[in-house]
Amino acid sequence: MAVMAWFKKERKPRTSQRERLEIPPDAWEKCDGCGHIDLREKFEKALNVCPECGRHRRIGAEGYIELLTDPGTWRELWANLRSTDPLRFEHYPERLVSARKKGGEADGIYTGTARLDGLPFNLGVMNFSFMGGSMGSVVGEKIARLARRSHEKKIPLVLVSASGGARMQEGVLSLMQMAKTSAAIALLNRDCIPYISILTDPTTGGVSASFAMQGDVILAEPGALIGFAGQRVIKQTIGQDLPEGFQTAEFLLEHGQIDDVVPRASLRDTTARLLRHMKGQRPQAEHAELS
């Protein structure tokens, strides 16, 4: 009898399975970290963090703009800046055309102004889908303008990095964007305008070696790859495999290079609270009690 009962029970899940099969196959997504399969909707609701293992997937620049700004307050600035081909670097114009198709007109970074919990601030979010978020003249110019705007208006600056580094196709001019952005950040330092740098996957090369590492506070998303040299280059140089977890956000935290690793779900709240501390503002009600 018990065996029969077991068979009977078996039938019910089968019907429910049939129901589940009616969900279109492309509604399912798999986590690259643990293999967990779930509805895309569920991933999206969790800000593209795996509900099972907590792995943070890359989200586009638009995702961070939505996450870090009050609804309806984002106003994009300098969206009209376009990369040129100053070196006449082979195939760069074609690369730019296809990059625009894939990554939009913002080039390697979106810059704009918005509010966060009512507090006005300037926000730059790197656009990894445009040539790997590489920093050429447009990215450098937009960041420098945004920092100078923060300086003029005395409002904080938040930059979200996602970049492989300098854009090779603009040669030494890309390299000089490291100096240009740094000189603009130096103005904020001098006049005590807060700057929060948020490092996402990946932040390397000329970006990590300039503005990304110059924040008054530097936060990083869990698991993000952050470092100066590329892993392949390091492997070649030292002739051995890299230790587990090398150049991850957690590795940098352990080595004292960043202030904290912040899960995406609390990134907005943490950023807002930090800005309030540094701008001498009272806390929001939920943080006013003893923590």
Added chain:
Amino acid sequence: MASAYSLEFEKPLLELERQIEDLKRIGTERQIDIEGELEGLQAKLEALRAEIYRNLTPIQRVMVARHPRRPYTLDYLSTIFTDFIELHGDRLYLDDPAVVGGWARLAGTSVMVIGHQKGRDTKENLKRNFGMPHPEGYRKALRLMKLGAKFGAPVITLIDTPGAYPGLGAEERGQSEALARNILEMSGLPTPSIAVVIGEGGSGGALALGVADRILMLENSVYSVISPEGCAAILWKDASQRERAAEALKLTADDLLRLKVIDEIVTEPVGGAHVDPDATGEALRDALIRHMTELRKIRPEKLVRRRAEKYAAMGAYTEA
């Protein structure tokens, strides 16, 4: 002297030099007059050398910039500066020999000189890490720049590195942070600053000593966002395409002057700095004194403001 040539494209010069040596030997051995012939050969050598060096391709310049006999920072410190006292260490962790620096005098004026330092031979290169600093090297450099500024001394940096070292320890101890900090702090250094690329200007590791009021390049030095080998490996998955990459990257002194990244090219003797280090040093010394004299007349606040304006203008874009 013949050993001064070790580059592939200099082989014809090597051949002519050998002929000249042979002729001299024959002349002394057989007691015959070779004056006329010798003069002819020497004129031919000079003409050929001038010809080769007038038409150096970008990758050939990279080779000259990396020449193992090219003068390094410590060479200039002993030939064009006086009263040099080397200062060591970052006060935090260790002393990185890939960067050297200290007090020196230029035409009698106290200056702070800091530069990358490569090694001449394997043993010295192991010590100097081929001129590739760890974070400590950059932190020492910044400490010395601030020390110079504190006592009103102009800061002179000499750039000659393949790049900041890409290793485990360097990453653990914050290579990115060290570079980022130098680049930021140099933009606000309240004292005259002159940076000179004397050999290889390798990317961020070069720029971290390279933010200054004036940027000069020796004629056969190169300055680039990535090495030609690295660029070729990324773009064409083939490091042997470095010639093509060197061409594409626009990394020669002429290119950088055209791109308005540098202020002046310091002429090298025909045949490159390594054939006549003294003449190279003299040309560099003259340029440094001229720029230093101009910059010392400007108030520090104004220097810093102008420096920021200069970097703000770098780049190429359009506004659609």
